[in-house]
Amino acid sequence: MVARAGRARRTRRRWAGPRGVRARDPRRRRIRACERRVPAQDRAARRRERRRRARHPRARRGADGPHHPESLHGDRRRPGSGAEPRTEDELFASLGKKARYAIKKAARDGITVERVPASDANCAAFFRLLEETAEGRFVLRRADYYRTFWQRFERAGEGQLFFAYRDGELVAGAFAMGLGSKTTYKDGASVRAKTAYGASHALQWEVLRWALERGAVTHDLCGAPPSGQASDTSHPLHGVGQFKTSFAPQIVDYAGAWDLPLSASKFSVWAKIGDRIARRLSLTVQKDPYY
Incomplete structure (x- = not known):
């Protein structure tokens, strides 16, 4: 009887208390292992950023001081170099040379950009553009999902729909949203036939003007190859990355989403x-x- 009681007490001591339980819970061990890997990933990202800055001095210093990129997710840049731009002229001057050229050429070719309401008709027209852009490239959700999203953000004063026209024909569209001092490029599409060079650049320029009017400090263009693969022509997002980095060269890498x-x-x-x-x-x- 005494021996059995002793064994029971030893058993209770073995499993009692949070320390014993944690030591035997494999899920907690995996969580701790994942937490230990996060700082290492952060250090690796910082090393890649230092190497990138060493290769591209322009991304490190601007004409007026440190270069603050202009956006965003996978591609995170701030409008301007040096001090944050206060006027449209300062914002335009902070863009990359290729972006400035494309925006000016679009204006010479008669491409106009308008901020339009997210009406049912405009949402339907924009979704048709998305379908044309997505064909064979990526998967879309249902039209009512996008319409509901765009209209709700517009009603809340946190979203805006933009259309680019050439000779009265819709050639590109974009939807941007804002939250506090940040704005984000959510959706974008253009016609497959590239007969209107600079339309997408002109569209993004109008989005940046809208962001500046809102007082945004950071505009997120979202989606680009990792900084170490920005020049890799075989990467599926190479073309997208080239377009977005034409506004500002810096790409910021994030850890991304991981399953645990x-x-x-x-x-x-x-x-x-x-x-x-x-x-x-x-x-x-x-x-x-x-x-």
Whole structure:
């Protein structure tokens, strides 16, 4: 009886308290391992940034001081170099040479950009542009998702729809949204036939003017190759990156989204089977690739 009680007490001591539980919980060990990797990833990103700045001095110093990029996600640059621009002229002067040339050429060719309301008709026209741009390149959600998104942000005073025209014909569109001192380029599309050079640059210039009027300090163009692969022509986002870095050269890398499986076996089944089934059901039933 005494021996059994002793064993029971030893068992309780072995498992009692948070320290013993944590030491035997494999999920917590994986979480701690992931947390330990984050600082190492941050240091690696900082080293890549130092190497990039060493290769591209212009990104490190501007004519008036340190160069503050002008946007954004995967590509994060601030409007201006040196001091933050206070006028449109200062903002325009802070853009890259290629962007300035394209914007001026678009104006000479009669391309105009307007801020338009997110009416049902304008949302439908913009979605048709998105379909033309996305064909064979990326997957879109349903039209009502985009219409609801654009209209809700516009009603809240945090979003704006932009259209670019040439000879009265819609050739490009964009939707931007803002939150406090930051603005973001959310959606953009243009006609496949590239008969209006500079339309997309002119469109983004109007978005930047809108951001400046709102008092934004940072404008996020979103989406570009990693900084170490910006010159890699085989990267699927190479063309997109070239367009966005024409406004300002800096690309800022982020850690991105990572899965942290709490059950390796269940996650393996989900990744191999569950995710595909859920996506297929969503496409079949809701006509939406995102479940």
